[in-house]
């Protein structure tokens with residue numbers, strides 16, 4: 328009897344206990360974190376997980392830094408990060424594309440306008456922790472070697488932006504872990520990936536069967552969102568008087584002006600240069616559009632204004648991914664239609 332227990336029953340019990348333990352307990356739904364799911368399928372964690380042994384960090388502090396730039400959290404003061412901007416001057420903190428695979432400035436503009444969020448030069452911080460490369464494409468041209476440490480490292484990308492884009496100070500280590508902790512609350516959820524029923528079931532089947540290799544499931548999930556935000560710089564038209572040769576649609580130009588330009592320029596929110604819905608604004612913009620001047624929309628939209636780190640606010644350029652040539656023509660058509 329004893330022998331039976333040791334050689335028969337005991338291994339069976341051990342087998343049952345371990346198989347229950349290794350079987351995934353993750354129940355998936357629309358609100359499941361994409362990273363939790365990937366990790367359950369065996370994907371190694373990224374290098375930007377929060378260092379939880381850091382004392383004093385908090386999601387609340389991260390939120391204050393990103394949205395307000397300064398403030399106080401549980402009686403602790405957060406020193407002003409930048410005199411000129413907050414992170415949300417240039418980045419949304421919600422989803423800004425209905426399809427996370429497509430890079431299409433027009434459908435993004437439509438999505439932003441429909442959802443009442445601004446349309447900005449920086450990529451949304453929603454899903455930033457789901458990306459693995461940063462400052463992609465032509466940003467290397469702008470920031471040179473500064474991009475190297477930031478390319479595959481979210482912490483370095485945040486520091487680069489804090490100093491070069493936000494034109495403020497570097498974050499302390501506690502602040503950095505706090506910003507990351509906050510960004511982890513903005514990670515993609517399964518519902519954002521628009522899986523069809525079949526794909527959803529496939530993922531579920533993988534989770535239930537740990538004898539399987541889960542590579543396919545990981546590839547499937549990752550095919551539903553971009554792990555980078557591409558960036559292509561575009562020059563202004565060579566003949567600024569003539570423009571880029573496209574016929575503009577004023578209605579779409581209005582959408583761009585109101586959803587994007589006014590976010591920073593209305594009531595001098597993030598810029599000393601005021602823009603509004605008055606004829607005066609449109610006349611000024613129209614008058615300089617075709618000129619080779621710092622006040623030409625072609626100039627500032629495509630090259631931005633020159634940064635003087637720490638000293639003054641600058642305008643970030645719109646890459647091809649953030650403003651199409653058609654949108655630029657639309658903007659001109661709208662401005663001209665309102666200037667007369």
Ligand code: HEC
Pocket residue numbers: 392393408412413414415416417418448449450451455458460461462463466481484485488489492493506555556558641643
């Ligand atoms: C003046 C505008 C501006 C401000 C302010 C700003 N950023 Fe950025 N940021 C950009 C632009 C432009 C990029 C270029 C890449 C992109 O986002 O597509 C960028 C890139 C990034 C990236 C890399 C995104 C990617 O996928 O390549 C991160 C992360 C980031 N910023 C975080 C922050 C944080 C955190 C703050 C606040 C401390 C901040 N940014 C403030 C404009 C800004």
Ligand code: HEC
Pocket residue numbers: 416417447448584587588589590591592597598599600621622623624627628632639640641642643658
């Ligand atoms: C992220 C914020 C932001 C957005 C969005 C933005 N700008 Fe700017 N813009 C600035 C800042 C900052 C300056 C620099 C001027 C200053 O010192 O305040 C500037 C400068 C300019 C200038 C130069 C003014 C001059 O006389 O030198 C023009 C023109 C301009 N912006 C037009 C636009 C238009 C048109 C749009 C929309 C397509 C737009 N801006 C979108 C922040 C922004």
